[in-house]
Amino acid sequence: MLTRTPQLRISGHGAGLRLKHRGSWQRDPLQAVQECCRASTALDKALGEAVREALATGASWHDIGLALGVTENAQTDQDVINALGQAKRAVWSRYWK
Incomplete structure (x- = not known):
């Protein structure tokens, strides 16, 4: 069985938006924490850009x-x-x- 590092993937859109876990989350929990933090930072950046655009449009x-x-x-x-x-x-x- 192939063991992979923890990974997160976002799929779908709107009400069907889902977060999928891939890889081995139990093998190295701190690596899983790092993966979640990276994903959270990426989402925060996207949110910041969306807020900036919303403000720009009034x-x-x-x-x-x-x-x-x-x-x-x-x-x-x-x-x-x-x-x-x-x-x-x-x-x-x-x-x-």
């Missing part, structure tokens, strides 16, 4: 907070950043304990 921080599903009360970029940070911390707390 979206407000309120609109962006709603689109992200993290706040209905955003007035500034810091409001959205703080709300998104809280949402991520809640997920991490759930799975890291």
Whole structure:
């Protein structure tokens, strides 16, 4: 049996978007952590570009907070950043304990 390093692949689109695991995740858990971090950074960059484009086309921080599903009360970029940070911390707390 061929053992591969942990890999993540995103497939589909819209409501059918899925994350697939490939390779051996149990063999080297820290390598799996690194793979997840690389993927997360790539997604954060894509999100940043999408937010920048939304702002360039006239979206407000309120609109962006709603689109992200993290706040209905955003007035500034810091409001959205703080709300998104809280949402991520809640997920991490759930799975890291």
